[in-house]
Amino acid sequence: MHVIDPHIHMSARTTDDYEAMAAAGVVAVIEPAFWLGQPRTQVGTFQDYFASLIGWERFRAAQFGIRHYCTIGLNSKEANNEPLAEQVMELLPLFAAKEGVVAIGEIGYDDLTPAEDRFFRAQLELAKEVGLPVMIHTPHRDKTRGTSRSMDVCLEHGLLPHQVVVDHNNEETVKEVLDRGFWAAFTIYPKTKMGNERMVEVVRKYGPERIIVDSSADWGVSDPLAVPKTAKLMIERGIPTAQVTATCYANAIAAYGQSGQIRESDWLAPAAIDQRQLFSGNSVLRGQQPRIDA
Numbered sequence: 001m002h003v004i005d006p007h008i009h010m011s012a013r014t015t016d017d018y019e020a021m022a023a024a025g026v027v028a029v030i031e032p033a034f035w036l037g038q039p040r041t042q043v044g045t046f047q048d049y050f051a052s053l054i055g056w057e058r059f060r061a062a063q064f065g066i067r068h069y070c071t072i073g074l075n076s077k078e079a080n081n082e083p084l085a086e087q088v089m090e091l092l093p094l095f096a097a098k099e100g101v102v103a104i105g106e107i108g109y110d111d112l113t114p115a116e117d118r119f120f121r122a123q124l125e126l127a128k129e130v131g132l133p134v135m136i137h138t139p140h141r142d143k144t145r146g147t148s149r150s151m152d153v154c155l156e157h158g159l160l161p162h163q164v165v166v167d168h169n170n171e172e173t174v175k176e177v178l179d180r181g182f183w184a185a186f187t188i189y190p191k192t193k194m195g196n197e198r199m200v201e202v203v204r205k206y207g208p209e210r211i212i213v214d215s216s217a218d219w220g221v222s223d224p225l226a227v228p229k230t231a232k233l234m235i236e237r238g239i240p241t242a243q244v245t246a247t248c249y250a251n252a253i254a255a256y257g258q259s260g261q262i263r264e265s266d267w268l269a270p271a272a273i274d275q276r277q278l279f280s281g282n283s284v285l286r287g288q289q290p291r292i293d294a
C-alpha cells in the first residue's frame with residue numbers, strides 16, 4: 001500500500017529513515033518549515049533553511065525514491081521575535097512561489113501571544129495572495145481553545161475551511177474541526193496519548209472524510225514510520241482498506257493538491273533512482289556503491 005507522510009521534518013532525519021520509509025510504502029512527504037529547537041538570530045538562517053527545503057532536501061529524498069514537498073512559513077514560536085519576524089515576512093512570498101511548495105505553514109499559535117496572532121494573520125493574508133492552502137500548527141498547551149481560535153481567525157481572514165489543514169488534533173478537538181468543514185490532521189507520536197491505537201478508534205468513530213494521519217517526526221522523540229504503522233494497524237483492526245487509503249494517502253493529496261504542486265503522477269511514474277547524481281556538486285554517498293535503478 002502507498003502512503004504519504006504529510007508532516008515530517010526530514011532535514012532532521014537520516015538516510016536510514018528515508019530507506020526504511022520507502023521500504024514501508026511511503027511514496028511522498030511534506031516537510032513544513034518550522035524551528036530548529038533553538039531560536040534563530042538572523043534572517044539569513046531562515047533564508048538558507050527555506051532554500052534547503054526546496055533544494056537539497058528535495059534532491060536527497062529523490063535519491064531514496066521519495067517525492068519531497070514542503071510548506072513555507074514563519075513558525076509561531078519564532079513569531080515572538082518581532083524585529084526578526086518582520087524580516088522573515090519579506091522573504092516568504094519569494095519562497096512560497098517555488099516549485100514543490102504546497103502550503104503556507106506550519107503557522108498558528110504556540111503561547112497565544114499578541115505577536116503570534118499578528119504574524120499568523122499576516123501569513124493567512126499571504127496564503128490568500130499566493131493562492132496556497134494553509135497548514136495550522138495547534139498549540140500543545142490549551143489545545144482546545146487554541147484550535148477553535150485558529151479556525152475563527154482563518155474564517156475572519158476569508159479563508160474557506162477546505163483550504164485549511166488543522167494539525168495536531170486529538171479526541172477533544174476533532175469533532176469541532178470536522179463539523180466546521182476543516183481538514184483534521186493527527187500526529188502520531190510514539191508513547192503518547194494520540195498513539196496508533198487511538199488513531200484507529202478516531203477513524204472508526206468519525207470515518208475517513210477529511211482526516212489525515214502524519215508523524216511530525218523531527219529531531220525530537222518521534223517515529224518516521226508512524227503513518228505506515230498506523231495504516232497497518234487500521235487494516236489489522238478491521239478498518240476498510242478504502243478508509244485507510246483515504247486517511248493515510250488520498251486525503252493529503254486532495255488537501256495539498258489545491259496548490260497545484262502535488263499530484264499522483266509524480267510518484268507513479270518517477271524518474272529512476274541514480275545515486276551518481278549531484279546537487280550543487282554534492283552527493284548523498286560517502287564512498288558507497290551508488291544505487292542505480294534501470
Ligand SMILES: [Zn+2]
Nearest residue numbers: 032034106216
Ligand atoms: Zn512540525
